[in-house]
Amino acid sequence: MNHFALLCSTLLLLALSYNLVAKTERLLPEQKIYTATTFGPDGRLWRILSAQKSISIDYSTDFGKSFSQPVRVNSTDMPIHAWDENPPTLAVDRTGRVYVLYFADDKQSSTSFFSHSDNGTQFSAPVKISSEANTWYHYQTEMLIDTANRVHFIWHDVRDRAEYKKQGDGDLSIYHVSARTGKIINLPTDQRIAKNICSCCRTAMAEDVDGSLVILARYVYPGNIRDHGLLKLSPDGKTSEPWRVTFDDWEIEGCPAHGPALSIGANGRYHMVWFTQGEKRSGIFYAWSDDQGKTLSSPTQVGDQDKLPGRADVLALDKQVALAWKVFDGTQTRVEAMYSTDGGLHWSKPQVVAETATQSAHPALITDGKQIFLSWNSMDTGFRLIPIRQSDDDSNQ
Incomplete structure (x- = not known):
């Protein structure tokens, strides 16, 4: 058997055996499918549990086969508000401190709340992220803990809507705030x-090797063109001018509600994946950049167009890179994945790694620093953690 065939067989066996990897009971009626997971420095897998009026955290020491007793984050009931492009977010820093971001209805619908804990046993009183949270609607908040021990938040905010009404060519703005982590976190x-951000497409964020924060978003360009651009926040807080990186020319009077994904490898290579139905390209596409996004590789189409691929995620771990996305055949939703061991230059054949006939969350890729996993939640089987990998002897086609 050649290397490529062995790779495909390995992925297929993983797909067939995913039920044995991490399987929970069917979700209860009050539970939501929108979750978030991440690994801590000690190898524990942390998870957010969303219910109708509460957010809880638990962890697993056996890669999702079993979980600890959940710890509630919000002590007071509140209507938890989440949807596909607006899920909760979870992070654990190098000291093991746990950070939770979630959305709840308050004076404004879907206000983002933040809480943290030294060890996941007791959480601080949740605070609102936006300084205008009681006045202006905001959503799709992203959270990132950088290597300098600062917590960053970015979100979509409508407070500038009067400006966009005058322009007639944009939707809303992205706002940012950051603070030093610790027992007490005070947000400035x-x-x-x-500005000119497509309103319902979730924005992606990653830290570059130089400590800069890199943001990939779908912008509204003149003529209602919905393509993607990058911008950078330097470690000293300076914001670059955004620049356009995709040129698919998707003209649409409305938001596609289909955001991009971004991962930056330890060698500084940017890995991007996005969805478009533009005049020049249609479907999911992947590209990489070795010059901090100034130029991209020739976009590679991901998935079979006849299977309606969408909701892709990407994750780089050194030269290992994984892609995962959803497909739908009219009855079953499946997650397909493919893998690269040379930084995205060559890829394995796509394989089905999970499926459901019920409602499911978007696929998310996470890593424990050794391998890459698919983290996925569906109504019928609950949470699943599925390794996406190959043996050291396998190679790409």
Whole structure:
């Protein structure tokens, strides 16, 4: 058997055996499919549990086969608000401190709340992220803990809507705030860092090897063109001018509600995946950049167009890179994945790694620093953690 055939067989066996990897009972009626997971420095897998009026955290020491007793984050009931492009977010820093971001209805619908814990046993009183949370609607908040021990938040905010009404060619703005992590976290006043953002497409964020924060978003360009651009926040807080990186020319009077994904490898290579139905390209596409996004590789189409691929995620671990996305055949939703061991230059054949006939969350890729996993939640089987990998002897086609 050649190397490529062995790779495909390995992925197929993983797909067939995913039920044995991490399987929970069917979700209860009050539970939501929208979750988040991440590994801590000690190898524990942390998870957010969303219910109708509460957010809880638990962890697993056996890669999702079993979980600890959940710890509630919000002590007071509140209507938890989440949807596909607006899920909760979870992070664990190098000291094991746990950070939770979630959305709940308050004075404004879907206000983002933040809480943290030294060890996941007791959480701080949740606080609102936006300085205008009681006045202006905001959503799709992203959270990132950088290597300098700062917590960053970016979100879509409608407070500038009067400006966009005058322009007639944009939707809303991205706002940012950051603070030093610790037992007490005081958030300063937030600042606008981008405008003319497509309103319902979730924005992606990653840290570059130089400590900069890199943001990949779908912008609204003149003529209602919905393509993607990058911008950078330097470690000293300076914001670059955004620049366009995709040129698919998707003209649409409305938001596709289909955001991009971004991962930056230890060698500084940017890995991007996005969805488009543009005049020049249609479907999911992947590209990489070795010059901090100034130029991209020729976009590679991901998935079979006849299977309606979408909701792709990407994750780089050194030269290992994984892609995962959803497909739908009219009855079953499946997650397909493919893998690269040379930084995205060559890829394995796509394989089905999970499926459901019920409602499911978008696929998310996470890593424990050794291998890459698919983290996925569906109504019928609950949470699943599925390794996406190959043996050291396998190679790409």
